[in-house]
Amino acid sequence: MDRRQKKxxxxxxxxxxxxxxxxNYNQISVQEIIDAADxxxxxxxxxxxxxDYLLKDLCEELFGxxxxxxxxxxxxxxxxxxxxxxxxxxxxxxxxxxxxxxxxLELLSSQNNEIFLRYFKSNLKKLILTQxxxxxxxxxxxxxxxxxVNHISSSFVETVEWWLSRKMKxxxxxxxxxxxxxxxxxxx
Amino acid sequence: MDRRQKKxxxxxxxxxxxxxxxxNYNQISVQEIIDAADxxxxxxxxxxxxxDYLLKDLCEELFGxxxxxxxxxxxxxxxxxxxxxxxxxxxxxxxxxxxxxxxxLELLSSQNNEIFLRYFKSNLKKLILTQxxxxxxxxxxxxxxxxxVNHISSSFVETVEWWLSRKMKxxxxxxxxxxxxxxxxxxx
DNA sequence: TTGATACAAAACAAGATGTTCTGTATTTGA
DNA sequence: TCAAATACAGAACATCTTGTTTTGTATCAA
Numbered sequence: 342m343d344r345r346q347k348k349x350x351x352x353x354x355x356x357x358x359x360x361x362x363x364x365n366y367n368q369i370s371v372q373e374i375i376d377a378a379d380x381x382x383x384x385x386x387x388x389x390x391x392x393d394y395l396l397k398d399l400c401e402e403l404f405g406x407x408x409x410x411x412x413x414x415x416x417x418x419x420x421x422x423x424x425x426x427x428x429x430x431x432x433x434x435x436x437x438x439x440x441x442x443x444x445x446l447e448l449l450s451s452q453n454n455e456i457f458l459r460y461f462k463s464n465l466k467k468l469i470l471t472q473x474x475x476x477x478x479x480x481x482x483x484x485x486x487x488x489x490v491n492h493i494s495s496s497f498v499e500t501v502e503w504w505l506s507r508k509m510k511x512x513x514x515x516x517x518x519x520x521x522x523x524x525x526x527x528x529x
Numbered sequence: 530m531d532r533r534q535k536k537x538x539x540x541x542x543x544x545x546x547x548x549x550x551x552x553n554y555n556q557i558s559v560q561e562i563i564d565a566a567d568x569x570x571x572x573x574x575x576x577x578x579x580x581d582y583l584l585k586d587l588c589e590e591l592f593g594x595x596x597x598x599x600x601x602x603x604x605x606x607x608x609x610x611x612x613x614x615x616x617x618x619x620x621x622x623x624x625x626x627x628x629x630x631x632x633x634l635e636l637l638s639s640q641n642n643e644i645f646l647r648y649f650k651s652n653l654k655k656l657i658l659t660q661x662x663x664x665x666x667x668x669x670x671x672x673x674x675x676x677x678v679n680h681i682s683s684s685f686v687e688t689v690e691w692w693l694s695r696k697m698k699x700x701x702x703x704x705x706x707x708x709x710x711x712x713x714x715x716x717x
Numbered sequence: 718t719t720g721a722t723a724c725a726a727a728a729c730a731a732g733a734t735g736t737t738c739t740g741t742a743t744t745t746g747a
Numbered sequence: 748t749c750a751a752a753t754a755c756a757g758a759a760c761a762t763c764t765t766g767t768t769t770t771g772t773a774t775c776a777a
Contacts, residue, residue, distance in 0.1 A: 343775065345723050367555055367581075370764060381725040386766065393555075455643030483710040488691060492711050495687040496680065503679050522671040523680050526714035531744065533754050558733060569756040574735065 350388055352378040354399055362447040366396070366456060400460040403445055407437055408464040412471065430472065431497060431520060435513035438501065450505045458498050465494040478528050493524055538576060540566040542587055550635040554584065554644060588648040591633055595625055596652040600659065618660065619685060619708060623701035626689065638693045646686050653682040666716050681712055 356377035360369045371392055375385050389395040411430055438446065448457045469490055473479060479486045500520045504511065511519075544565035548557050559580055563573050577583040599618055626634065636645045657678055661667060667674045688708045692699060699707075 343723070345774065349724080371766090372764065383726085383767090384724055387723075391766090453643075455641075455647065459643065481710075484707055488688075488707050488711075491687060491691050492684065496684065499679060499683040500676075503676060519672055519676050522669075523676075523715055527711055531754070533743065537755080559735090560733060570734095571736090571757085572755055575754075579735095 346388075349378070349380055349384055352380060353385065353388060353395065354402075357395060357399060358444055358448065361451050362444075365452045367453070396456065400457060403443055403448070403457075404460045404464045407434070407442065407445065408468050410437070411468055429517050429521065430468070432513055432517040434497075435501070435504075435516055439509065439513055446505070449501065454502070458502060461501075462494050462498045465497060466490055469494055480529060481527060484527065489527070492527075496520065496523060534576075537566070537568055537572055540568060541573065541576060541583065542590075545583060545587060546632055546636065549639050550632075553640045555641070584644060588645060591631055591636070591645075592648045592652040595622070595630065595633065596656050598625070599656055617705050617709065618656070620701055620705040622685075623689070623692075623704055627697065627701055634693070637689065642690070646690060649689075650682050650686045653685060654678055657682055668717060669715060672715065677715070680715075684708065684711060 353374060356374050356379075357369075360373060360377060369392070371385060374392075374395075375382055378385075389398065411434055438449075441447075445457075448454065449461070451457070474486070474490075479489050481489055484492075497520060500516060500523075504516050541562060544562050544567075545557075548561060548565060557580070559573060562580070562583075563570055566573075577586065599622055626637075629635075633645075636642065637649070639645070662674070662678075667677050669677055672680075685708060688704060688711075692704050
C-alpha cells in the first residue's frame with residue numbers, strides 16, 4: 342500500500358479515536374475529524390465513503406486484531422471448563438485489554454460504547470465457535486448450541502463492560518474467575 | 530397537562546417511533562420528525578431540547594411502563610429459582626413483549642437497538658434488585674452480588690435480542706426455559 | 718524519468734440546526 | 748364567562764455540515 346495512503350489512514354484513525362474518547366459518536370462531525378487529522382476534505386472522502394464506514398473499518402481493524410491473536414493461540418491449550426483460570430483464553434484477552442493495546446480501552450469506555458461492544462461480541466462468537474464447538478463443550482441438553490454461544494460471548498462482553506465501569510479495580514485473574522463462575526455451571 | 534401538549538408530544542413520539550422502524554437513529558433528522566409529526570418547527574424545540582432528549586424521554590416512557598407493571602406484580606409470587614417457569618416474572622415480561630405493547634418490538638429490533646436495549650437493561654436491574662435481593666437468591670460465594678445482578682439482567686436482555694433475531698420463532702415459555710437454564714445453575 | 722496516484726485548496730448546492738419574531742388558537746383559572 | 752397565560756404555526760435567519768467537483772501540486776512506483 343502506498344505510504345501516503347497508510348499515513349493519512351492512520352492519521353484519520355488516530356484523530357477519530359481521540360475524538361471518541363471525550364465525545365459521542367453522533368456529535369462528531371466529519372469536519373472535526375478532518376481538522377483533527379489535518380488533512381484535506383477531499384482526502385477524507387477518498388478514503389471513507391461516510392463516517393459510518395470509518396467506524397466500521399476502525400472496529401474491524403481493532404477487534405479483528407485482538408481476536409486474531411487469540412485465535413492464533415494453540416487450541417488444545419485452553420479449557421474454560423477446567424477449574425483453574427490460568428490457562429483460559431479469556432484471561433489472555435483480559436490481559437491484552439489491560440495493556441490497552443491500540444487504545445481500545447478508551448473506545449470501550451466511551452459514551453456510546455455499544456458500537457464497539459457489538460463488534461467485540463461479534464468477533465468473540467467466531468472465536469468461541471472455532472475453538473470450542475468441536476470439543477463437545479457446547480452440548481447442553483436443555484439449551485441450543487446457538488443460544489449457548491450467544492450467551493457465552495455476551496456474558497464475556499458484559500463482564501468486560503462491568504470491569505471497565507469499575508475502573509478495572511480487579512485483576513484479570515479475578516475477572517476471569519467471575520466469568521467462569523457464571524459460565525462453567527451450564528457447560529458439561 | 531395541557532391537552533395540546535399531550536397531543537403534540539404523542540404525535541412526536543409516534544412519528545419518531547415509525548421513523549425508527551425503518552431507519553437508523555443517526556440518519557433521522559429533526560426535520561423529518563417535524564414533517565412526519567406534522568407540527569411546527571418551534572413546537573418541536575419547545576418540547577425537546579435535542580433529538581437525544583427525545584430518545585431519552587421515549588425510552589423512559591416505554592421501559593418505565595413495562596417494568597412498572599412487572600414491579601406491580603406480587604413479589605412473593607415469583608421465584609425464578611424454582612423449577613417451573615410458569616410463575617416467572619420473566620415469562621410475564623416476554624408475554625408482554627409478544628403482545629407488542631406500544632410497538633416496543635419495532636424499536637428493539639431496529640437497526641441500532643443498542644440504545645433501547647441499554648434502557649431495557651438499566652430498568653431491569655432495578656426490577657431484579659427490588660424483587661430478589663432480599664431473598665438471598667443473589668448470595669453466591671464465588672460471585673459478588675453486583676456482578677450477579679448485572680449478569681442476570683444482561684443475560685435476559687440478550688435472550689430477548691436473540692429471540693427477536695430469530696423472529697420470535699419460540700414461545701415465551703420456551704425462551705423462559707432457556708433463560709432460566711442459563712441462570713439458575715449459578716443461584717443458590 | 719514518466720505516468721499514475723494521492724493529496725490540498727477552494728468553491729459549490731443542498732440540507733440541517735437552533736433561534737427569533739409575529740400572529741393565532743386554545744386552555745385555565747378566577 | 749372573560750381575561751391572562753400558554754401552546755402552537757409560519758416564516759425568516761445565520762450558521763454549520765455534507766458530499767461533490769474542479770484545478771493544480773507533490774509523491775510514489777516502475
